[in-house]
Amino acid sequence: MHLTTKNFPKLRRLIRYESMKFKRAIIVECDPRPNYQIWIKFDDGLSGVVDLKEFAEKGVFAEAWSSEEKFEQVRIDPITRTLTWGIGDNEVDLDPYVLREKIS
Numbered sequence: 001m002h003l004t005t006k007n008f009p010k011l012r013r014l015i016r017y018e019s020m021k022f023k024r025a026i027i028v029e030c031d032p033r034p035n036y037q038i039w040i041k042f043d044d045g046l047s048g049v050v051d052l053k054e055f056a057e058k059g060v061f062a063e064a065w066s067s068e069e070k071f072e073q074v075r076i077d078p079i080t081r082t083l084t085w086g087i088g089d090n091e092v093d094l095d096p097y098v099l100r101e102k103i104s
Contacts, residue, residue, distance in 0.1 A: 025096035026081045032072040036065065038083070040099055048103035052094075064092045 029041040033049060036056045041047035055061040056071070064085045065071040077084040082096040 025100045027076050027083065027096055027099070028081075030074055030076060030083055032074050034068065036068065036071055038074065040083070040103065042096075042100060046100065046103065050099055050102045060092045064090070 026043040027040055028043050029039075029047075031039040033039060035051075036053040037049050037051050039047065039049050052061075052071075056065050070085065074083050074085055076082070077093060080093065080096075082093050083099065084091055084093040086092055
């Protein structure tokens, strides 16, 4: 008999279940810091500073963060629970999972 997950249906279900698990990334607090850095806290207690300077002059962020004053206007979107800048069609945000991985 060749050993595969096909021969072990419970194992196959367990592997599928485990692969569906992921870390939640729900931001509950944020505090902008100088030089395009931001302190973030997630609902599971993980918190720390993320350096976003590398994005400050790129793509949509170049306009949204044209000054540190604009960067400091960050807020947490009540639906997506991620960091957001701007209003309406000019709104930009960052993926909370990426931010979670960048915490120092």
